[in-house]
Amino acid sequence: MAGAIIENMSTKKLVIFGVILLLFQAFSFMVGGLIAPGPTSVVHYLATKCVDTAKSHQSTKWFMPWGPNQCEKIRTFDEAMAKKIEANNIVFAVHIPLPNKEMSPWFQFILVILQFDIAFKMNNQIEDGALATVDVGLAYRDDSLSEWTEMAHSLEQRKLNCNFTTIKTYENEGRYYECDLLPFMEVGSVAHKYYLLNIRLPVHERKKVNVGIGEIKDIRLVGIHQNGGFTKVWFAMKTFLTPSILIIMIWYWRRITLMTRPPVLLEKVIFALGISMTFINIPVEWFSVGFNWTWMLLFGDIRQGIFYSMLLSFWIIFCGEHLMDQTERNRFSIYWKQVGPIVFGSFCLFIFDMCERGVQLTNPFYSIWASDVGTELAMAFIIVAGICACLYFLFLCFMVFQVFRNISGKRTSLPAMSKARRLHYEGLIFRFKFLMLVTLFCAAMTVIFFIISQVNEGHWHWGDYTVQVNSAFFTGIYGMWNLYVFAIMFLYAPSHKRYGDNQSSDPGASSGEEIQLTTTITHVDGPTEVYKMMGKDSQE
Amino acid sequence: MMRPSVDTVRSSLEGPPGGQRPPVQLHFSPRTALNLQTSHPPHETPREAGAEGFCRRELSVLPAAPCAERGSVLRAATMFTHLKGFYGVFVLVTHMRSYCCWSVNNFLMTGPKAYLIYSSSVAAGAQSGIEECKYQFAWDRWNCPERALQLSTHSSLRSANRETAFVHAISSAGVMYTLTRNCSLGDFDNCGCDDTRNGQRGGHGWLWGGCSDNVGFGEAISKQFVDALETGQDARAAMNLHNNEAGRKAVKGTMQRTCKCHGVSGSCTTQTCWLQLPEFREVGNYLKEKYHRALKVDLLQGAGNSAASRGAISETFNAISRKELVHLEDSPDYCLENRTLGLPGMEGRECVRKGKNLSKWEKRSCRRLCGDCGLAVEERKAELVSSCNCKFHWCCAVKCEQCRKTVTKYYCARKGGAAAVQVQKARGNESPASRRKNLRLRKKH
Numbered sequence: 001m002a003g004a005i006i007e008n009m010s011t012k013k014l015v016i017f018g019v020i021l022l023l024f025q026a027f028s029f030m031v032g033g034l035i036a037p038g039p040t041s042v043v044h045y046l047a048t049k050c051v052d053t054a055k056s057h058q059s060t061k062w063f064m065p066w067g068p069n070q071c072e073k074i075r076t077f078d079e080a081m082a083k084k085i086e087a088n089n090i091v092f093a094v095h096i097p098l099p100n101k102e103m104s105p106w107f108q109f110i111l112v113i114l115q116f117d118i119a120f121k122m123n124n125q126i127e128d129g130a131l132a133t134v135d136v137g138l139a140y141r142d143d144s145l146s147e148w149t150e151m152a153h154s155l156e157q158r159k160l161n162c163n164f165t166t167i168k169t170y171e172n173e174g175r176y177y178e179c180d181l182l183p184f185m186e187v188g189s190v191a192h193k194y195y196l197l198n199i200r201l202p203v204h205e206r207k208k209v210n211v212g213i214g215e216i217k218d219i220r221l222v223g224i225h226q227n228g229g230f231t232k233v234w235f236a237m238k239t240f241l242t243p244s245i246l247i248i249m250i251w252y253w254r255r256i257t258l259m260t261r262p263p264v265l266l267e268k269v270i271f272a273l274g275i276s277m278t279f280i281n282i283p284v285e286w287f288s289v290g291f292n293w294t295w296m297l298l299f300g301d302i303r304q305g306i307f308y309s310m311l312l313s314f315w316i317i318f319c320g321e322h323l324m325d326q327t328e329r330n331r332f333s334i335y336w337k338q339v340g341p342i343v344f345g346s347f348c349l350f351i352f353d354m355c356e357r358g359v360q361l362t363n364p365f366y367s368i369w370a371s372d373v374g375t376e377l378a379m380a381f382i383i384v385a386g387i388c389a390c391l392y393f394l395f396l397c398f399m400v401f402q403v404f405r406n407i408s409g410k411r412t413s414l415p416a417m418s419k420a421r422r423l424h425y426e427g428l429i430f431r432f433k434f435l436m437l438v439t440l441f442c443a444a445m446t447v448i449f450f451i452i453s454q455v456n457e458g459h460w461h462w463g464d465y466t467v468q469v470n471s472a473f474f475t476g477i478y479g480m481w482n483l484y485v486f487a488i489m490f491l492y493a494p495s496h497k498r499y500g501d502n503q504s505s506d507p508g509a510s511s512g513e514e515i516q517l518t519t520t521i522t523h524v525d526g527p528t529e530v531y532k533m534m535g536k537d538s539q540e
Numbered sequence: 541m542m543r544p545s546v547d548t549v550r551s552s553l554e555g556p557p558g559g560q561r562p563p564v565q566l567h568f569s570p571r572t573a574l575n576l577q578t579s580h581p582p583h584e585t586p587r588e589a590g591a592e593g594f595c596r597r598e599l600s601v602l603p604a605a606p607c608a609e610r611g612s613v614l615r616a617a618t619m620f621t622h623l624k625g626f627y628g629v630f631v632l633v634t635h636m637r638s639y640c641c642w643s644v645n646n647f648l649m650t651g652p653k654a655y656l657i658y659s660s661s662v663a664a665g666a667q668s669g670i671e672e673c674k675y676q677f678a679w680d681r682w683n684c685p686e687r688a689l690q691l692s693t694h695s696s697l698r699s700a701n702r703e704t705a706f707v708h709a710i711s712s713a714g715v716m717y718t719l720t721r722n723c724s725l726g727d728f729d730n731c732g733c734d735d736t737r738n739g740q741r742g743g744h745g746w747l748w749g750g751c752s753d754n755v756g757f758g759e760a761i762s763k764q765f766v767d768a769l770e771t772g773q774d775a776r777a778a779m780n781l782h783n784n785e786a787g788r789k790a791v792k793g794t795m796q797r798t799c800k801c802h803g804v805s806g807s808c809t810t811q812t813c814w815l816q817l818p819e820f821r822e823v824g825n826y827l828k829e830k831y832h833r834a835l836k837v838d839l840l841q842g843a844g845n846s847a848a849s850r851g852a853i854s855e856t857f858n859a860i861s862r863k864e865l866v867h868l869e870d871s872p873d874y875c876l877e878n879r880t881l882g883l884p885g886m887e888g889r890e891c892v893r894k895g896k897n898l899s900k901w902e903k904r905s906c907r908r909l910c911g912d913c914g915l916a917v918e919e920r921k922a923e924l925v926s927s928c929n930c931k932f933h934w935c936c937a938v939k940c941e942q943c944r945k946t947v948t949k950y951y952c953a954r955k956g957g958a959a960a961v962q963v964q965k966a967r968g969n970e971s972p973a974s975r976r977k978n979l980r981l982r983k984k985h
Contacts, residue, residue, distance in 0.1 A: 041750025042814040046724040066726040077935050087935035100729045101746050111802055124932035176819050181800060201935070215932065220724070224800065224812045229748035301804045353805045454811060474810075 006434060006491035007427045017490075021483050028237070028479025033472030036233035038459060040224050047092035047199065047219040049074050051085055062139050062148040063093040063198050077217070087210070092199040092219045102193040105289045106228035109297055110195070114184035117218040118177045120164050126177060127212035130160045135200040136365055138185070140192035148196055154365045158182045159372075160213060177214065183367040184221065186360050191292035197221070230471055231285075237475055238283040241482050245281055249274040252489045259494055265330045266321045269314050270488055276310040277485040279303055298357045302350065309346040311481075312392060313339050315439065319399040322432045323406060338395040345388030352381035403432060435488070442484050449473045657729075661722045662715050662765045669714025669787075672824040673707060679905035681874035681886060681913070699881070700776050700868035706831045708780050709787030709865055712766040713823050716788050720758030720817060731757050755795065755815065759788050775839040775868055778853045782866050789863045790826045794818045827865070834865040875913030886913045889952045893917075910952035918953040921946055 006014070050063040050071030063071040071093060074080050080090060096110065097103055103110070114134075118126060134156050139148035162177035185197075199219060203210045253271055256263045263271075280303045288296045316338040321330070332339075352368075355378070359366045368374040407429050414422050453473040460467040673684040682703050723731035731754060745751065766784050770777045795815040803809030837856055860866055872878060877885030891906035892898060910917045924947050927940035 037749025039810070040812040042812060043751070044724040044754055044814075044816075045726075046721060048725060080935060081938070085935075090935055095726060097746075098723075098726050098731060101751075104747055106747060111800070113800055121932065123928070123930045175821060181798065203935070216935070222798075222800075222814065224802065225750075227749050304804050349805050356806060450809070454808070 004431060004492045005495045006431055008495040009491075017487075021487055024483055025476070025480055028483075029472050029476035031233060031237060031479075032475030033467045033469065034465065036468060036471040036475065037227045037229040038468050039226060039230045039470050039474055041227050043097060043223040043225075045094045045096070045098070045221040045223060047094050047197075047221065049077075049080075050091040050093045051080075051083075052089045052091050062137075062196055063091045064196065065093040065095050066099060067095075067144070077215075087201060087203040090200070092197075092201075094197040094199070094219075094221050096195040096197065096223055103190045103195065103225070104193075104228055105190055106231045107190040107225040108231055108285070108288065109226060110185070110187045110190055111224040112185040112197075113222040113224070114158065114182040115220040115222065116160070116162075116179055116182075116216050117220060118160070118162060118179060118214040119174050119217050120168065120177060121173055121215050122168070122170055124215050125164075125168070126160055126162050126214040130213045131157050132160055132213050132216075133157050133202065133209050135202050136185075137198045138187075138364065139196045139198070140194060141196075142193050144194065151195075152364050154363050156365045156367075156370065158184075158367075158370055162214070176217070181222075183369060185364045186297075186357070187364050188294035188297035188357070188361065189288055189292050190225065230474075233471070233475065235283050235285060237478065238281050238285070241479070242278060242281040242283060245274060245278050245482060245486060248486055248489050249278060252493045255493045264321075265332060266317060266492075267494075269317045270492055273310050273314045273485055274489050276307045277482060280307045281482070294361050298353065298361070301353050301357065305346050305350060305353075309342045312342045312396075316342075316392075316396060316399065318435060319396065319403055322403055322428075323399070338392065338399070341388040341391040341395070345385040345392070348381045348385040348388070352378055352385075355381075400436070407432070431492075434491075438484065438487070442480055445480060446477050449477055657727075658719065658761050658765065661719050661727065662761075665715035665718030665762070666711045666766075667714070668718060668820060669711035670707075672714065672820055673710045675821075676706075676710075676824045676828045679892065679902050679909070681909055682871070683889070685882075685884065699872075700779055701871040702831060702834045702865070702867045703871060705779070705783045705786075705834055705865040705867045706827060708766075708783040709790065709827050709830070710824065711787070712762055712784035713787035713791045713827065714820070715766055716755075716758040716762035716791050717817065717820055717823065718758075719761050720754045720791075723754040723757055728757075753815065755792065755817070759792070762788060773850055775837075775853050778857050779837070779866055779868055782857050782860065782862070785862050786830065786865050787827065790823050790830065791817070793863060794822045794826050830863070830865045834867050835860060836870070837866050837868055839868055875915075886910060886915055886952045887954055891917070891950045891952065893950050894948075906950050906952075910950075913952070914955075915952040916955045918951045920949050920951060922949055923947075
């Protein structure tokens with residue numbers, strides 16, 4: 001990459017550029033930490049036990065837990081026993097959201113988690129591998145008086161993974177099992193104001209349906225949705241970042257097309273990185289506020305996946321092109337060994353995502369983890385993707401090691417070189433090391449903030465201010481990778497300054513000198529530059 | 541939400557100055573209380589139950605008037621209108637049903653009218669606290685009797701010992717717990733969304749940043765209700781307030797953090813965590829431990845009601861961690877019967893001795909309850925009819941067989957005393973009979 005801007009830039013300018021980037025970085029952290037609320041909200045729901053008095057259970061009646069037209073309720077199952085109500089006549093009703101509130105498209109998604117409160121009874125224990133079969137219906141309406149419209153209905157099975165932590169004695173009867181969270185529902189867009197869930201636990205003795213599941217006392221649901229405020233801040237950020245990346249991308253490509261030679265691989269990869277960044281940036285989510293696009297969640301996953309695999313490929317190719325050995329690269333096919341695992345791994349994850357979120361487009365209650373086959377399949381996909389990731393990192397580390405070995409090899413012969421050449425090599429090494437350092441910094445920041453956001457409670461109180469650490473993590477890290485791509489496109493764009501080109505060497509011209517810097521660009525540089533360089537070299 | 545200022549609370553709660561309360565108010569039969577408790581399921585709002593629920597519904601339409609009228613209909617209530625808040629939650633709980641409007645009236649006076657909707661939950665919560673207390677102290681010398689609970693809130697006879705501390709803590713925890721739970725049932729309109737967290741966003745709080753936790757709501761309302769009953773400014777009041785707070789902290793302290801990952805492909809890049817209410821038993825266990833490690837504060841000596849001593853009191857209590865239980869007095873000797881304090885003594889108490897899965901504490905209960913109090917342990921064999929080989933299905937179907945088995949029960953008896961045996965017989969007969977009754981009920985279905 002003869003004469004990239006970073007090599008020709010004066011240190012002062014580079015520092016100024018770095019400071020500006022850091023300012024933007026701090027700003028993106030602050031936007032999340034100070035303006036945005038926490039990324040998601042959690043609402044706890046406790047299902048109301050309604051009694052279905054109608055004889056036929058197939059009626060399309062919906063049961064409301066509270067408000068006008070609320071259902072006939074029972075408080076405990078002892079009451080049901082006294083009133084001779086059958087299990088099939090009990091409907092667990094949950095209204096999303098709680099009274100006096102309404103959902104909004106700004107919430108982007110609703111994720112519901114199911115928890116059973118199962119009381120321990122000496123002679124009614126949970127059997128091994130017990131399956132709970134739930135008959136669940138989801139309905140919506142947009143004003144509090146109209147009729148409910150069915151959205152989805154499904155018969156789902158969930159594996160009860162419960163253990164009783166205390167000793168199993170009569171004295172401990174009535175204490176609850178500790179059960180794993182069960183994924184229950186995922187809706188990819190929140191187009192309606194009110195949602196209603198009606199859950200039944202049908203019992204079929206002969207078919208062994210819901211037998212041996214213990215004594216379910218209550219059904220608790222945990223609803224998770226993205227906060228409206230966070231969505232707004234996030235959209236605003238995307239809307240701001242899209243043009244900035246887009247502009248620098250156009251500028252970068254114009255620079256490349258202005259050159260006399262065709263673009264080299266590394267330049268193409270950087271451009272592709274820019275494209276994938278823009279793809280992730282484009283705020284198509286704005287449409288989700290107006291349209292009921294349930295596939296937005298899946299689409300977001302795909303976009304992220306594309307960007308991640310692009311970024312990983314870029315690192316490999318960047319290292320490869322800076323290997324400084326004599327091998328001619330500059331072809332994508334050279335890197336199939338390294339890029340292969342990335343592509344394969346992300347393909348696995350894509351399939352997995354399609355199996356989970358893709359199916360959820362039609363059945364929001366579907367979960368790949370609910371069935372044994374699904375769990376195995378999902379695990380297989382994830383393990384394969386994990387192996388691919390490990391392979392990739394081994395390759396990457398090996399390549400980085402090779403580059404450093406070559407660099408140190410060059411270093412030893414540096415003092416023997418003429419001043420101009422030495423400066424030139426130092427520049428190239430600097431170019432690599434700079435990206436290496438920035439990348440490591442970004443990766444470290446990502447990891448550190450990820451850990452902080454996982455460990456922390458989500459927000460810090462700092463005097464009167466509440467800093468939303470999780471939101472800061474999201475906006476900050478997102479901003480950081482945007483700035484990273486921005487900086488790469490800016491700094492590694494070919495420079496206008498012709499004198500910069502002299503610094504690259506042509507291996508053929510370096511008479512007697514073993515050290516060769518095969519950044520691929522040097523080979524395909526326009527003839528004028530090469531001649532110029534040769535002239536300069538021979539002068540030396 | 542504003543806390544009513546202490547002055548208004550006092551003026552509305554205190555009885556006529558210097559006036560003696562009619563003695564009838566003190567004699568609540570424990571029997572009634574017990575019945576009420578067993579009929580109320582724990583952690584549930586008795587919304588539909590009895591007059592109280594009915595009254596509540598009326599009130600939601602017309603705030604004050606109908607309930608007051610209703611109160612006058614209830615003959616007893618006229619009497620109770622003089623009685624103000626001294627009895628506190630416990631009395632309120634045990635008599636919630638029969639004198640609904642009395643209690644409701646009291647709350648009308650203690651706080652904003654909006655609180656009316658919480659009173660049934662508060663009552664159920666305090667009750668669940670008491671039930672937990674009974675469970676926790678089943679094998680202790682002091683076994684959480686109702687009578688003690690009532691006395692503990694009565695101003696002149698208020699004790700300030702370790703047990704009082706526990707009662708206050710567990711009941712305030714129960715109130716907070718039940719309010720939080722009922723919040724998730726959708727019982728309250730403004731639950732969680734008090735905009736404390738998103739104050740600057742006004743009414744858009746829910747849309748912008750969601751509501752604060754239900755627990756915060758439960759805590760705030762519990763504070764309003766339970767703490768408002770403490771009207772004094774002396775050391776006892778300070779102690780009770782401290783223990784109320786400790787109870788609420790116990791609920792928060794036992795909450796479990798649970799997380800769910802929902803990032804790209806379900807990875808943990810995006811993770812949401814929340815605190816989940818534990819079983820109430822956990823809170824009870826936690827507070828029982830705190831009970832054993834309760835701190836004694838020596839403030840009763842020479843503490844007048846001057847401003848200076850008040851300052852000293854608050855200073856002392858502020859120095860103690862709010863998670864700890866505090867008490868001012870030592871517990872009385874529960875071994876002996878003490879009529880003035882309303883202690884029944886250990887005679888006739890049941891204890892447990894053998895059993896596979898008994899804890900150390902339980903195994904030693906006979907020695908603790910009987911032996912150490914100078915009583916003998918009497919062994920009684922009782923034949924129990926219990927259901928066995930039951931086949932359960934989820935919810936509401938049980939098929940059981942009846943089994944007879946002989947169990948050995950142990951009771952504390954005076955060494956060579958005959959009167960005590962009588963008591964034991966009466967007690968011993970009670971439980972199998974009631975069990976049989978329960979069984980019959982079950983078998984029907």
